[in-house]
Amino acid sequence: MIEIKNLQKSFGQHHVIKGIDLTIDKGEVLCLIGGSGSGKSTMLQCINGLHSIDDGKVLVDEIDVFDKATDLNKLREKIGIVFQQYNAFPHLSAIENVALSPRVVKGMKRKDTLDLAAKHLEHVGLGDKLNHYPSQLSGGQQQRLAIARALAMEPEYMLFDEVTSALDPELVGEVLDTMRMLKDEGMTMIIVTHEIPFAREASDRVAFFDQGKICEIGDARQVINDPRELRTRQFLERVLH
Amino acid sequence: MSAYSGLSWSDLLFLLDGAGKTILLTALATLFGTVLGIALGWLRDSSRLVGWIVAPYVDVTRSVPLIIQFVLFNSFIAIAGYPLNPLWSGTIVLSSYMGVFTSEVVQAGLQAVRPELRRAGRSLGMGYWTEMRYVTAPLALRVVFPSWIGLVIGLTKDSALVGVIGYIELLRASQILINRTNEAILILLGAGLFYFIICYPISRYSQTLERKLKQ
Amino acid sequence: MFGYSFHWRTVWQEIPQLAEGAIVTLQIAVFSMLIGITLAVLLAVARRNEGSIASRLASVWIEVARNTPCLLQIYLAYFGLGALGINISSYAAVLGAIAFNNAGYLAEILRGGFNSISQTQYAAAHSLGMNSFRVYSYVVLPQVFRVTFRPIMNQSMWALLNTSLGMVIGLKELTGATQFAQSRSFRTFEFFLVAAAMYYVIAKIILGLAALVQWRFLKGGR
Numbered sequence: 001m002i003e004i005k006n007l008q009k010s011f012g013q014h015h016v017i018k019g020i021d022l023t024i025d026k027g028e029v030l031c032l033i034g035g036s037g038s039g040k041s042t043m044l045q046c047i048n049g050l051h052s053i054d055d056g057k058v059l060v061d062e063i064d065v066f067d068k069a070t071d072l073n074k075l076r077e078k079i080g081i082v083f084q085q086y087n088a089f090p091h092l093s094a095i096e097n098v099a100l101s102p103r104v105v106k107g108m109k110r111k112d113t114l115d116l117a118a119k120h121l122e123h124v125g126l127g128d129k130l131n132h133y134p135s136q137l138s139g140g141q142q143q144r145l146a147i148a149r150a151l152a153m154e155p156e157y158m159l160f161d162e163v164t165s166a167l168d169p170e171l172v173g174e175v176l177d178t179m180r181m182l183k184d185e186g187m188t189m190i191i192v193t194h195e196i197p198f199a200r201e202a203s204d205r206v207a208f209f210d211q212g213k214i215c216e217i218g219d220a221r222q223v224i225n226d227p228r229e230l231r232t233r234q235f236l237e238r239v240l241h
Numbered sequence: 242m243s244a245y246s247g248l249s250w251s252d253l254l255f256l257l258d259g260a261g262k263t264i265l266l267t268a269l270a271t272l273f274g275t276v277l278g279i280a281l282g283w284l285r286d287s288s289r290l291v292g293w294i295v296a297p298y299v300d301v302t303r304s305v306p307l308i309i310q311f312v313l314f315n316s317f318i319a320i321a322g323y324p325l326n327p328l329w330s331g332t333i334v335l336s337s338y339m340g341v342f343t344s345e346v347v348q349a350g351l352q353a354v355r356p357e358l359r360r361a362g363r364s365l366g367m368g369y370w371t372e373m374r375y376v377t378a379p380l381a382l383r384v385v386f387p388s389w390i391g392l393v394i395g396l397t398k399d400s401a402l403v404g405v406i407g408y409i410e411l412l413r414a415s416q417i418l419i420n421r422t423n424e425a426i427l428i429l430l431g432a433g434l435f436y437f438i439i440c441y442p443i444s445r446y447s448q449t450l451e452r453k454l455k456q
Numbered sequence: 457m458f459g460y461s462f463h464w465r466t467v468w469q470e471i472p473q474l475a476e477g478a479i480v481t482l483q484i485a486v487f488s489m490l491i492g493i494t495l496a497v498l499l500a501v502a503r504r505n506e507g508s509i510a511s512r513l514a515s516v517w518i519e520v521a522r523n524t525p526c527l528l529q530i531y532l533a534y535f536g537l538g539a540l541g542i543n544i545s546s547y548a549a550v551l552g553a554i555a556f557n558n559a560g561y562l563a564e565i566l567r568g569g570f571n572s573i574s575q576t577q578y579a580a581a582h583s584l585g586m587n588s589f590r591v592y593s594y595v596v597l598p599q600v601f602r603v604t605f606r607p608i609m610n611q612s613m614w615a616l617l618n619t620s621l622g623m624v625i626g627l628k629e630l631t632g633a634t635q636f637a638q639s640r641s642f643r644t645f646e647f648f649l650v651a652a653a654m655y656y657v658i659a660k661i662i663l664g665l666a667a668l669v670q671w672r673f674l675k676g677g678r
């Protein structure tokens with residue numbers, strides 16, 4: 001379970017997250033929607049401690065992310081994250097990208113990590129690209145590579161930050177399909193996305209972010225088909241038309 | 242400078258004389274080397290044949306220690322029966338060295354000017370030299386100038402090697418005094434400061450310039 | 457030519473001595489590069505933390521190394537330390553000074569390499585559970601070395617050429633050994649011509665090995 005309590009975060013003078021309370025249960029899929037600059041990425045990166053926070057608490061399976069005694073690296077093994085920008089390691093082939101952290105973080109044997117990596121790459125449909133370098137992969141393939149790389153750490157939570165936003169339209173589908181597959185396997189996920197139909201059909205709940213706050217949160221169909229808040233309605237009208 | 246430093250006024254003058262010689266040598270080699278380098282770079286850029294002919298000269302100059310180039314040149318002219326004083330043999334070798342490196346940056350600068358642009362100039366009815374004067378040269382200069390400044394800094398430091406053929410520039414003068422006075426640290430720090438005060442501001446300037454020109 | 461007869465046989469007899477010098481030259485070039493790269497990584501990393509004491513010290517090191525003659529750095533290591541009562545061999549002085557010099561230039565080269573790596577690479581690596589040391593060793597540095605491979609190899613050429621300064625403080629590297637060998641026959645020109653050829657060959661071998669390394673290990677990726 002991920003619990004966020006009264007989260008506050010500023011970059012210098014700029015107050016970006018203004019008190020967020022949110023709980024995500026095991027097995028749940030939550031989609032975050034909202035305008036650009038509303039703080040979605042920042043909140044996501046607070047969950048695995050990539051940003052510091054100013055106030056509030058983030059608990060992952062009851063472990064306080066911002067407690068000094070918490071081993072962040074250990075915690076991050078539990079939480080996979082995939083970003084909008086492609087960030088495969090360019091000097092490593094696909095299989096080496098995936099095998100790297102199981103080997104250097106978990107101390108697994110090289111041979112075992114290669115088997116593990118091949119398994120996860122096959123799982124996301126890159127079984128025929130094991131020895132390709134990132135520069136030889138399309139954007140969609142690079143994002144699936146990033147997903148496989150995160151999955152190889154066998155995380156309990158997966159965070160996705162607009163993973164399809166940088167893709168050519170024809171490549172979006174393959175990445176969305178991969179996330180659907182993870183949902184069917186029961187993965188707990190928080191997905192920041194602008195793909196509204198995907199959010200409606202693939203998630204349990206949807207939260208609408210506005211200016212550093214959660215403006216509306218609820219059942220996916222309800223929030224998207226029949227939003228209660230005016231701002232949610234306005235946002236949906238803008239992005240759907 | 243008094244008794245306790247172990248250095249006398251005449252020692253200081255000796256060092257100053259060395260510093261003057263460092264500057265003289267650097268200035269001469271900068272002048273001749275730059276002229277040689279521009280000519281060579283232009284020739285290499287405009288004629289493949291010249292490029293081929295001078296390639297071994299360039300390659301050898303870059304792959305053999307400068308110190309050896311000094312000794313070889315000096316003994317060669319002695320053999321040939323035309324010994325020169327150390328200032329002139331130093332100037333010749335350093336100019337040749339500077340010329341080779343300058344020709345490389347000049348060539349790179351000329352190549353950085355896109356051929357379309359050069360053709361555009363010509364198609365406007367400019368003659369070769371007019372086009373060179375008003376289009377290619379000014380554009381190439383932006384690429385060449387920061388690197389050329391880097392070369393001058395290198396030359397200032399490399400002039401210290403002319404000591405091996407008996408030209409008493411600053412570092413050779415320092416070494417002579419070190420043997421005589423046992424004030425190694427003071428002398429070397431002083432000499433180091435001299436080079437640093439010349440090179441550091443110029444290198445900062447060239448970095449700023451490079452950043453500005455990149456925008 | 458010029459009524460001077462060249463005596464190559466004299467040089468031929470001294471070839472073993474020159475070869476010994478060449479080995480010293482090669483040793484110093486290689487060791488000074490290895491030490492230089494290690495120090496340069498530390499300097500470049502220290503410099504990233506702007507304003508800190510470590511960063512300022514690193515800047516001083518880099519600027520002094522780049523803006524004073526390498527020969528002066530050798531003198532400082534040899535005569536300067538000697539005056540402080542620390543007497544080191546000419547070998548150690550030359551190796552130390554050239555390593556110091558290399559570190560300054562290499563740190564500047566690496567800085568460019570670090571700047572070329574996007575922040576998202578760090579975020580991605582950290583989020584996979586790597587600590588900073590692992591992020592640098594497995595993700596950042598391998599990329600930095602790939603982007604900067606050519607300038608680093610270029611610096612190793614300078615390291616090779618700089619070893620010749622050892623002659624000035626009596627080290628018998630290739631130039632020093634040549635100087636010593638010719639002092640008995642005064643066939644200066646012949647001896648130094650052979651030494652020049654040897655430097656040329658060593659330089660080409662280093663470049664050849666570099667090309668091999670690049671082709672074999674640094675393919676793919678960038």
Ligand SMILES: Nc1ncnc2c1ncn2[C@@H]1O[C@H](COP(=O)(O)OP(=O)(O)O)[C@@H](O)[C@H]1O
Binds near residue numbers: 011034038041
């Ligand atoms: N590292 C940072 N430094 C300063 N400001 C930042 C930083 N990251 C994000 N911001 C600012 O915080 C606000 C929220 O950004 P972000 O969380 O990326 O929004 P979203 O993902 O919803 O588009 C934006 O105004 C952005 O400019």
Ligand SMILES: [Mg+2]
Binds near residue numbers: 037040041042161162
């Ligand atoms: Mg974002």
